[in-house]
């Protein structure tokens with residue numbers, strides 16, 4: 586194969602237009618002035634291709650060839666035998682598919698780690714942590730919120746007492762596993778309820794004003810108990826503090842859970858649990874409500890009320906539209922139907 590190239594002899598800056606004969610294991614440079622010069626396979630060094638740039642071959646005597654006819658050059662390059670060390674790199678560079686595959690593989694590993702492995706590890710660690718870890722995280726989280734973000738409740742004593750009575754009427758709150766207790770506060774911009782990992786559940790005055798102290802409040806309390814039973818707060822905190830998680834897992838060092846405590850208040854009061862966690866807590870509440878003949882309506886009513894005041898703007902936790910209230914209602918109704926079909 587004879588193709589055009591630009592030749593530099595390595596001694597002078599002058600360029601020569603030449604034709605080059607590309608042979609299986611050598612190449613021959615035809616200069617007008619001199620006799621043809623032949624270079625063996627070992628005397629030629631093909632510079633790896635980068636994108637669509639022109640191709641360069643370095644010659645053993647210091648000369649250099651530049652080829653603009655990329656396609657012909659590649660044909661020759663593909664056919665000629667590669668030197669041992671050159672083989673893999675050259676092949677990889679020429680095969681974009683391999684490069685793309687490598688990028689995709691890295692992305693898949695990352696997705697697998699963050700979407701599957703990390704949540705799985707966080708769940709495993711959360712349930713293996715000693716109860717003191719939950720107590721510690723709760724106490725630390727409280728330092729960031731109570732008295733700072735959350736203010737004392739302004740509800741009258743009678744209302745507060747009824748709310749505590751409602752809470753105490755739920756048999757689950759006497760579970761041995763968690764130290765369930767209720768705190769009533771004000772101070773958040775919107776009606777809210779959230780739970781800390783050791784079983785401390787907060788309800789705000791604004792939520793009491795919105796839904797009262799009845800079946801709907803019961804549904805909210807159950808939803809929060811669901812978050813505790815599934816350890817969503819701890820799991821979310823662990824996922825957000827990957828280093829703490831890995832330290833706990835591999836070094837048996839639970840001091841890292843402090844960073845979970847630092848991360849929790851912001852997450853709990855201002856942005857949502859994952860969609861999966863919300864639905865899990867909803868279903869936890871729904872199951873209890875159905876078993877105790879309330880049906881799912883109290884929970885559905887809460888969603889409808891929340892959506893009516895927020896107009897579908899994403900807000901936090903129980904009150905969040907993440908996933909949208911409508912979607913959560915659909916899932917509950919579906920759950921309800923399945924339970925009735927197969928009690």
Ligand SMILES: [Zn+2]
Pocket residue numbers: 808812858863866902903
């Ligand atoms: Zn929730």
